[in-house]
Amino acid sequence: MQTVTVLGATGSIGCNTLDVISRHPEKYRVFAITGNSQLTLLMEQALKFAPRYVVVADESLYQDACDIAKQMGVAAEVLCGQQALEDVASAPEVDSVMAAIVGAAGLLPTLAAVKAGKRVLLANKEALVMSGALFIEAANQSGATLLPIDSEHNAIFQCLPHDYQYGDFASSGIHKILLTGSGGPFRSRALDTFKAITIDEASTHPNWSMGRKITIDSATMMNKGLEFIEACWLFGAGADDIDVVIHPQSIIHSMVQYVDGSVIAQMGNPDMRTPIAHGLAYPERIDAGVSPLDFAAVSDFTFQTPCFERYPNLKLAIDACREGQCATTRLNAANEVAVEHFLLGNIQFCDIADVNDATLNAMASVSVNSIQQIVEQDALARTKANEIIRGKFQC
Ligand code: NAD
Numbered sequence: 243m244q245t246v247t248v249l250g251a252t253g254s255i256g257c258n259t260l261d262v263i264s265r266h267p268e269k270y271r272v273f274a275i276t277g278n279s280q281l282t283l284l285m286e287q288a289l290k291f292a293p294r295y296v297v298v299a300d301e302s303l304y305q306d307a308c309d310i311a312k313q314m315g316v317a318a319e320v321l322c323g324q325q326a327l328e329d330v331a332s333a334p335e336v337d338s339v340m341a342a343i344v345g346a347a348g349l350l351p352t353l354a355a356v357k358a359g360k361r362v363l364l365a366n367k368e369a370l371v372m373s374g375a376l377f378i379e380a381a382n383q384s385g386a387t388l389l390p391i392d393s394e395h396n397a398i399f400q401c402l403p404h405d406y407q408y409g410d411f412a413s414s415g416i417h418k419i420l421l422t423g424s425g426g427p428f429r430s431r432a433l434d435t436f437k438a439i440t441i442d443e444a445s446t447h448p449n450w451s452m453g454r455k456i457t458i459d460s461a462t463m464m465n466k467g468l469e470f471i472e473a474c475w476l477f478g479a480g481a482d483d484i485d486v487v488i489h490p491q492s493i494i495h496s497m498v499q500y501v502d503g504s505v506i507a508q509m510g511n512p513d514m515r516t517p518i519a520h521g522l523a524y525p526e527r528i529d530a531g532v533s534p535l536d537f538a539a540v541s542d543f544t545f546q547t548p549c550f551e552r553y554p555n556l557k558l559a560i561d562a563c564r565e566g567q568c569a570t571t572r573l574n575a576a577n578e579v580a581v582e583h584f585l586l587g588n589i590q591f592c593d594i595a596d597v598n599d600a601t602l603n604a605m606a607s608v609s610v611n612s613i614q615q616i617v618e619q620d621a622l623a624r625t626k627a628n629e630i631i632r633g634k635f636q637c
């Protein structure tokens with residue numbers, strides 16, 4: 243029996259995780275669930291999974307959360323705030339932590355799980371994008387096991403040899419990691435119409451159903467850029483070791499190319515319950531509730547190279563990856579601010595990349611060697627991005 247904390251339980255990954263867990267009550271027990279705002283959903287989950295703790299990240303919602311818990315007859319103890327998130331991620335009773343908070347907000351709770359030596363099921367890519375070297379070092383020191391949940395990274399993990407040594411491509415005969423992405427909803431849209439892209443159009447992904455922020459990131463391909471950085475850290479790869487390949491059908495979730503010409507791909511229907519189940523059960527396999535891939539029903543299977551004119555955010559992320567930790571932290575922060583403003587209708591779709599670029603250009607590079615410095619750079623970049631948006635768009 244594995245005891246699991248689900249950080250970000252009310253989100254898309256969180257709900258999918260609880261769905262997989264509900265299929266195997268004899269294998270998994272839920273210790274804690276956390277959420278930021280959807281209190282009724284969070285308490286419904288608490289009723290169904292009977293965790294010891296329910297954590298509400300936003301402290302101002304604590305009283306409301308307690309009232310709803312009481313009304314609904316939730317037995318779990320209700321906690322709130324940042325420290326509580328870290329506590330339920332690192333509690334001694336916990337074996338595995340699903341890190342599924344979105345954005346930089348996930349950094350400290352995820353790191354708490356890493357430092358406590360847990361099995362960390364990593365969906366929160368932004369945490370690794372921000373703190374890469376320190377994150378991996380903390381995992382090495384504590385003995386934490388990192389299991390990638392991002393479908394591409396989970397696919398790469400499955401395609402690597404079992405005895406793969408971190409960063410040692412040569413000994414395993416690896417030529418390249420091929421990171422696939424669908425290209426999002428605007429893969430074939432005329433570039434001169436990008437200015438007219440609406441929030442609804444950008445919020446509709448052709449193949450995956452996900453949270454709002456990652457859906458916009460998929461449309462700009464910033465998501466693939468963040469994943470590029472994530473893959474470098476997870477597998478000890480350099481920027482030249484990874485190629486991004488557009489594969490619109492999202493059947494192949496990524497590949498590893500070997501020096502003898504072999505390419506090993508992981509395939510399946512685009513359903514996040516597959517990598518979640520893989521992470522939960524690894525090295526075993528469990529039913530994820532995902533229907534088997536029907537090749538007869540796959541009409542097309544195509545590939546293309548991404549064009550940076552269409553996806554400037556992808557280029558920004560690859561460049562930041564080459565530059566280092568300070569740049570990746572700032573880019574991630576600027577992007578979170580820009581996406582938020584896009585979703586509020588304050589800026590246009592094309593402005594997201596412009597704000598990201600301008601933020602990076604406006605700040606001199608510094609070296610970051612601690613989590614405190616990373617958190618500082620994250621805050622400075624947010625302030626700068628907001629300033630740029632206010633200056634340019636008067637909002
Ligand atoms: P989501 O928006 O659906 O859910 C986010 C969760 O984080 C919610 O539970 C929310 O309450 C919580 N949260 C939000 N702000 C918070 C804060 N300030 N403090 C604490 N908790 C907060 O997002 P999602 O799509 O489930 O994505 C979660 C993470 O997984 C992201 O990092 C995303 O990049 C990654 N991921 C998602 C998918 C997917 O299919 N959805 C795939 C791969 C990776």
Ligand code: MG
Nearest residue numbers: 392393394469
């Ligand atoms: Mg992904």
